[in-house]
Amino acid sequence: MTATADRPAPVEPVASPGGEPGSIVGWLASTDHKRIGLLTLGTALVMMVVAGGLALTIRTQLAQPQLHVLTNDRYDQFFTIHGSLMIYMVMTPFAIGMGLYLVPLQIGAPNVAAPRTTMFSFWLYVTGAVVMLSGFFTDSGAADHGWYAYPPLATGRFTPGQGVDLWIVGVALTGLGMLIMAGTVLWTALLKRAPGVTMLRLPVFSWSVVASNLMVIGAFPSLLAAVGILAIGRVRPDLFTHNAWNIGYQDVFWFFGHPVVYVMFFPYVGAIAEVIATFAGRKFFGYKFFVVSQLLFAALSMSVWGHHMFTTGQSSNYYFSLTSIALVIPAGIEYFDLLATLVGGRLRFPTAMLFGLAFIPQFLIGGLTGIMAGTPALDYQIQDSYFLVAHWHYTLAAGSLFGLFAAVYFWFPKATGRMLREGLGKAHFWLWFVGTNLTFLPMFWLGFHGMPRRIPTYLPADGFTTENLISSIGAALLGLGAMVFIVNVAESLGRPRYAGADPWQGHTLEWATSSPPPTFNFSARYPIPPVHSYAPLLDLRREREQVRSAVE
Amino acid sequence: MPFRNVFDEALSVWAPIAAAVFFVVSVVLLGAIALNRVKRREKLPFEASKNTPVELGYVVVLGIIVGGLVFGSFLWNSRLHNGVGLAQAQVTTPAARINVTAYRWCWDFNYQAAPVHVTGQCTVGDFPTVVVPAGQPVEFNLTSDDVIHAFWLPDFAVKRDVMPDHVNTLRLVFPHEGRWRGRCSEFCGTHHVTMDFFVRVVSPEQYQQFLHSGGTAV
Numbered sequence: 001m002t003a004t005a006d007r008p009a010p011v012e013p014v015a016s017p018g019g020e021p022g023s024i025v026g027w028l029a030s031t032d033h034k035r036i037g038l039l040t041l042g043t044a045l046v047m048m049v050v051a052g053g054l055a056l057t058i059r060t061q062l063a064q065p066q067l068h069v070l071t072n073d074r075y076d077q078f079f080t081i082h083g084s085l086m087i088y089m090v091m092t093p094f095a096i097g098m099g100l101y102l103v104p105l106q107i108g109a110p111n112v113a114a115p116r117t118t119m120f121s122f123w124l125y126v127t128g129a130v131v132m133l134s135g136f137f138t139d140s141g142a143a144d145h146g147w148y149a150y151p152p153l154a155t156g157r158f159t160p161g162q163g164v165d166l167w168i169v170g171v172a173l174t175g176l177g178m179l180i181m182a183g184t185v186l187w188t189a190l191l192k193r194a195p196g197v198t199m200l201r202l203p204v205f206s207w208s209v210v211a212s213n214l215m216v217i218g219a220f221p222s223l224l225a226a227v228g229i230l231a232i233g234r235v236r237p238d239l240f241t242h243n244a245w246n247i248g249y250q251d252v253f254w255f256f257g258h259p260v261v262y263v264m265f266f267p268y269v270g271a272i273a274e275v276i277a278t279f280a281g282r283k284f285f286g287y288k289f290f291v292v293s294q295l296l297f298a299a300l301s302m303s304v305w306g307h308h309m310f311t312t313g314q315s316s317n318y319y320f321s322l323t324s325i326a327l328v329i330p331a332g333i334e335y336f337d338l339l340a341t342l343v344g345g346r347l348r349f350p351t352a353m354l355f356g357l358a359f360i361p362q363f364l365i366g367g368l369t370g371i372m373a374g375t376p377a378l379d380y381q382i383q384d385s386y387f388l389v390a391h392w393h394y395t396l397a398a399g400s401l402f403g404l405f406a407a408v409y410f411w412f413p414k415a416t417g418r419m420l421r422e423g424l425g426k427a428h429f430w431l432w433f434v435g436t437n438l439t440f441l442p443m444f445w446l447g448f449h450g451m452p453r454r455i456p457t458y459l460p461a462d463g464f465t466t467e468n469l470i471s472s473i474g475a476a477l478l479g480l481g482a483m484v485f486i487v488n489v490a491e492s493l494g495r496p497r498y499a500g501a502d503p504w505q506g507h508t509l510e511w512a513t514s515s516p517p518p519t520f521n522f523s524a525r526y527p528i529p530p531v532h533s534y535a536p537l538l539d540l541r542r543e544r545e546q547v548r549s550a551v552e
Numbered sequence: 553m554p555f556r557n558v559f560d561e562a563l564s565v566w567a568p569i570a571a572a573v574f575f576v577v578s579v580v581l582l583g584a585i586a587l588n589r590v591k592r593r594e595k596l597p598f599e600a601s602k603n604t605p606v607e608l609g610y611v612v613v614l615g616i617i618v619g620g621l622v623f624g625s626f627l628w629n630s631r632l633h634n635g636v637g638l639a640q641a642q643v644t645t646p647a648a649r650i651n652v653t654a655y656r657w658c659w660d661f662n663y664q665a666a667p668v669h670v671t672g673q674c675t676v677g678d679f680p681t682v683v684v685p686a687g688q689p690v691e692f693n694l695t696s697d698d699v700i701h702a703f704w705l706p707d708f709a710v711k712r713d714v715m716p717d718h719v720n721t722l723r724l725v726f727p728h729e730g731r732w733r734g735r736c737s738e739f740c741g742t743h744h745v746t747m748d749f750f751v752r753v754v755s756p757e758q759y760q761q762f763l764h765s766g767g768t769a770v
């Protein structure tokens with residue numbers, strides 16, 4: 001595990017596409033999937049810090065009844081931009097960006113397909129993020145209609161400020177960027193694989209990216225349509241005096257809005273599958289079932305959007321309840337495979353593994369309460385209450401965000417050539433493990449007892465005080481954990497401890513090349529090893545062990 | 553209160569299943585970690601990477617569980633919309649039929665049976681109180697003057713969106729006399745937080761008095 005060399009692995013001098021490698025132009029005009037990928041991932045992490053700051057301010061205001069850290073309108077802007085950033089600018093771009101960085105390496109390709117187009121998609125994303133945030137500098141402030149921007153509230157009549165216009169443009173640019181980036185990564189995975197890497201030897205993570213990006217192709221055009229409809233409503237608000245357009249917007253939006261939930265889930269569960277298999281020292285269990293379940297999951301995800309609309313009285317309760325609960329089957333298979341990989345493994349517990357293990361019970365809470373939300377009789381109580389806030393924060397924060405950090409701790413040495421500090425990593429993990437559950441568990445209770453979402457304050461007589469205070473204390477721990485993580489990254493970059501090519505005894509092709517990999521990923525010095533399964537490096541290690549024992 | 557009853561029944565079936573699943577997964581997870589710490593550290597990990605019959609059998613089990621959950625969901629949904637006391641309300645005229653109009657940021661209640669109109673400012677001390685009879689079907693016809701709101705009675709586990717250019721009909725039976733708080737739960741702008749109302753449930757006789765007095769004496 002600690003194959004930590006004391007100097008950087010030599011990277012072969014190869015002509016770099018687009019500018020001097022070290023220069024700013026070399027980064028910003030790069031056509032190397034690793035650089036575009038790191039730019040995307042880095043931007044998403046910066047956006048996460050901004051969104052986290054907004055969340056901490058929200059939790060400060062809610063810590064006690066009748067606090068007024070923010071005015072009502074400013075509070076509305078904060079929760080709108082917190083949600084919009086986390087969904088459009090953090091979890092989605094990070095998921096797709098991980099695929100961009102890792103898929104070409106895992107399949108032995110020298111680069112992503114259509115690299116210039118991919119670079120363009122990154123610029124669309126960054127521009128979108130900047131445009132959305134620039135709303136804070138307008139007179140009326142940033143958008144304040146919530147992350148799904150229901151009309152008529154989001155029309156020019158009821159929310160006239162420029163913040164909403166900027167929000168629409170920002171979401172459209174980023175949405176288009178993500179659609180393009182997912183497309184080129186999918187193209188790469190399907191058509192740029194090295195000889196020997198058949199579809200059924202694709203690593204589990206790469207398969208999760210394939211399934212996820214298929215959903216992006218299916219769902220994101222619907223997002224562009226939805227914000228297009230909203231843009232019309234900015235200048236012609238009369239459109240939304242008709243019910244057909246209001247409910248139509250919700251249908252079009254959630255046709256995007258539900259699949260995107262799984263876009264923010266698949267690559268992270270794929271990453272956790274790799275982390276758990278690696279640190280259990282065995283092949284991921286039930287590969288084919290896992291692959292089929294992901295494809296089934298992706299297909300079903302396109303037919304469940306109406307469960308966001310049970311309370312409108314204009315959705316089909318029976319149909320959408322059936323499709324939503326059917327998601328238990330693919331999700332159940334994925335859980336079985338994750339657990340079966342653990343049982344009987346020879347486990348190691350670095351930080352990445354801890355985040356991966358905590359994901360399992362925490363995401364499960366989000367999944368189980370999701371079945372409740374898919375049952376109309378229960379949904380009539382929990383919809384738009386804090387129970388729902390708790391539910392999706394268990395899927396996205398306690399779930400996917402833990403997957404995100406598992407991935408960061410796992411692949412940071414590959415991407416930078418440097419190890420993160422384990423001590424700081426474990427401090428980060430424990431702060432987040434305690435903080436996440438303190439923050440979000442009390443919200444289930446609050447929702448059941450009548451606290452609606454998106455309220456800027458509450459009264460002492462409401463009886464929400466204790467639970468909100470616990471939640472805010474948990475949020476403070478999350479903020480502290482995030483700071484430990486930032487210190488960890490700075491420490492590792494400033495005072496490097498060099499990682500070898502394969503610090504974890506990985507299973508997949510990216511661990512066969514240097515850290516960081518050379519420009520075209522593999523070279524004469526780091527050739528692509530033979531691939532006979534979805535864990536080629538594990539196969540090689542086993543063969544070598546057999547040869548060694550035969551010689552002895 | 554059928555909504556609350558159906559909700560409680562659904563929850564009483566669902567919660568033990570969820571707790572059992574969470575328990576099993578946690579035990580397997582912690583068991584794998586504990587076993588590893590005690591025994592497996594020096595041993596080689598298992599070689600097996602698949603077991604098709606076991607997984608197929610497991611898929612069948614999952615299918616049965618999904619079947620049960622879907623059956624429950626359908627059953628409860630059907631009871632909510634056609635349950636005891638409500639089926640009657642579909643054919644006979646409900647005792648109270650009230651047009652509810654939401655607007656930024658308060659509520660209007662208009663009784664169809666008499667010229668009675670209840671509203672307020674939704675500020676402290678001025679929240680509208682809608683009066684309904686106990687034990688008889690009550691029908692709310694919900695619509696909005698501006699943006700989308702939602703009519704939520706947390707104590708009765710019932711919620712419906714209140715949308716412009718559309719009427720959602722909600723039929724309820726309130727079994728006991730009392731006073732409960734209702735809230736807007738769909739975000740609607742600056743004063744969303746104070747958009748509350750009260751439901752006051754009185755005896756049918758008192759309700760008739762209320763109507764005949766034009767909405768004053770209760």
